[in-house]
């Protein structure tokens with residue numbers, strides 16, 4: 001399987017994941033806006049077994065997600081970059097696409113569009129969902 005490598009801004013943390021993501025998603029929920037200081041988080045959903053921190057020790061912050069299960073953010077204690085979020089409800093990591101050295105994966109959908117800020121630029125060429133697509137989560 002192809003290996004995709006990434007890091008935080010300062011390089012203290014490095015990671016890789018193998019193979020294709022399960023999904024590639026722009027998330028416009030309020031949590032992601034706060035987290036990124038932007039309109040969205042671009043997450044590559046990678047099965048837990050395919051993801052590995054290869055350098056450094058991330059700090060963690062966890063919150064309860066909409067599903068009721070924990071979302072655990074892994075971030076660098078030096079530069080504060082969040083490299084991924086462990087979504088325990090789905091047994092995958094939502095890896096920050098912007099932390100990859102090279103990201104060959106375009107977004108496949110946009111979720112939580114109903115909470116996007118008025119100035120958000122929504123993608124026009126992929127499905128947009130107010131919250132989640134039917135059958136996903138909850």
Ligand SMILES: [Zn+2]
Nearest residue numbers: 008010076079
């Ligand atoms: Zn760092």
Ligand SMILES: [Zn+2]
Nearest residue numbers: 027028029032
């Ligand atoms: Zn979100």
